[in-house]
Amino acid sequence: MNxxxxxxxxxxxxxxxxxxxRSGRLAAVxxxxxxxxxxxxxxxxxxxxxxxxxxxxxxxxxPAGARPASDPFAAAEAALRALTGSTATxxxxxxxxxxxxxxxxAVTRELSLDGTxxxxxxxxxxxxxxxxxxxxxxxxxxxxxxxxxxxxIVADGxxxxxxxxxxxxxxxxxxxxxxxxxxxxxxxxxxxxPARADDAVVGLVAVTRDQPGRPxxxxxxxxxxxxxxxxxAAIMHGRLTTASRRxxxxxxxxVGELFEADNESSTADSLLAAGPVGELVCxxxxxxxxxxxxxxxxxxxxxxxxxxxxxxxxxATDAQGPHAAQLDRLVxxxxxxxxxxxxxxNGTHEPAPADVxxxxxxxxxxxxxPRAIVGVAHELPVAAVGE
Numbered sequence: 105m106n107x108x109x110x111x112x113x114x115x116x117x118x119x120x121x122x123x124x125x126r127s128g129r130l131a132a133v134x135x136x137x138x139x140x141x142x143x144x145x146x147x148x149x150x151x152x153x154x155x156x157x158x159x160x161x162x163x164x165x166x167p168a169g170a171r172p173a174s175d176p177f178a179a180a181e182a183a184l185r186a187l188t189g190s191t192a193t194x195x196x197x198x199x200x201x202x203x204x205x206x207x208x209x210a211v212t213r214e215l216s217l218d219g220t221x222x223x224x225x226x227x228x229x230x231x232x233x234x235x236x237x238x239x240x241x242x243x244x245x246x247x248x249x250x251x252x253x254x255x256x257i258v259a260d261g262x263x264x265x266x267x268x269x270x271x272x273x274x275x276x277x278x279x280x281x282x283x284x285x286x287x288x289x290x291x292x293x294x295x296x297x298p299a300r301a302d303d304a305v306v307g308l309v310a311v312t313r314d315q316p317g318r319p320x321x322x323x324x325x326x327x328x329x330x331x332x333x334x335x336x337a338a339i340m341h342g343r344l345t346t347a348s349r350r351x352x353x354x355x356x357x358x359v360g361e362l363f364e365a366d367n368e369s370s371t372a373d374s375l376l377a378a379g380p381v382g383e384l385v386c387x388x389x390x391x392x393x394x395x396x397x398x399x400x401x402x403x404x405x406x407x408x409x410x411x412x413x414x415x416x417x418x419x420a421t422d423a424q425g426p427h428a429a430q431l432d433r434l435v436x437x438x439x440x441x442x443x444x445x446x447x448x449x450n451g452t453h454e455p456a457p458a459d460v461x462x463x464x465x466x467x468x469x470x471x472x473x474p475r476a477i478v479g480v481a482h483e484l485p486v487a488a489v490g491e
């Protein structure tokens with residue numbers, strides 16, 4: 105239909121329909137000097153408009169399984185369970201929990217992907233002046249692993265406990281510009297623990313005492329190790345979230361280009377990457393016609409058994425209803441991207457992770473016709489203390 109017909113169908117003025125097309129909210133194809141709008145584009149826009157008017161699906165409530173409020177790490181663990189990983193948020197909450205539990209200064213750092221540098225830190229302290237000083241000095245600086253014996257030990261996966269820290273060592277180990285601040289506060293005791301994910305060190309957690317006379321003990325180590333476990337899981341969660349989102353958008357673009365070229369059969373398999381992120385492509389009914397080995401592992405079903413089956417058959421029975429509703433929202437145009445958590449999966453040949461993030465997206469052609477659904481999946485890391 106043309107633009108005037110589309111405006112009548114939508115019940116809006118012609119100029120309003122034109123603005124919707126120009127803004128990209130209403131898909132249209134320009135043919136000569138006029139726009140042509142498909143029924144699929146109209147349906148997708150109406151579904152999106154209806155979604156904007158819908159109230160939140162659920163009221164705000166405490167996450168299921170959250171620890172009692174008396175647990176200082178409850179907030180950090182609740183943030184870790186969020187479907188979309190925010191490493192910075194969890195690291196901030198971990199540092200705050202350490203200040204509450206142990207004091208005085210608490211620091212969390214991520215290790216660079218190449219393992220050579222600990223990145224700028226999240227810094228917390230109960231005293232706002234000391235927190236500001238620490239954050240503006242050591243907190244804003246990256247720290248090379250090779251430049252510190254303690255950092256080298258931690259990067260190798262070992263915890264460092266120094267009940268009493270010699271002050272001459274502290275002064276030799278800090279930048280000359282920072283020495284002046286040691287008159288007001290110092291490092292008189294410390295614990296530095298590696299934050300791990302999948303047996304690899306991905307960061308660190310550290311606590312230090314400002315004054316002598318209250319050294320850390322072995323009992324304090326358990327608290328720091330718990331903080332490190334949460335931090336390691338958060339760093340991995342954030343990395344997987346970033347990688348999966350990037351791959352999902354790349355797949356939407358690549359699959360869309362194949363459909364535009366009407367050549368999806370010849371090069372489709374080369375679209376899927378190898379690696380920890382699972383990838384698949386379905387038709388608009390949810391039937392899988394491409395999948396990589398990672399998604400087979402995550403869903404507990406070999407790839408050759410997945411092909412030709414609907415995705416709903418590969419998730420747990422109690423998740424099939426919500427999954428079908430999610431696919432319907434994508435196809436109708438209410439959503440372009442949809443994320444969900446699979447708490448259990450129907451594995452057929454080997455144990456699969458208990459918690460998996462499944463991130464779907466709809467692929468549409470230039471006339472807004474739904475052509476395919478792409479999906480990426482990854483394990484949701486959990487804090488594993490003592491492993």
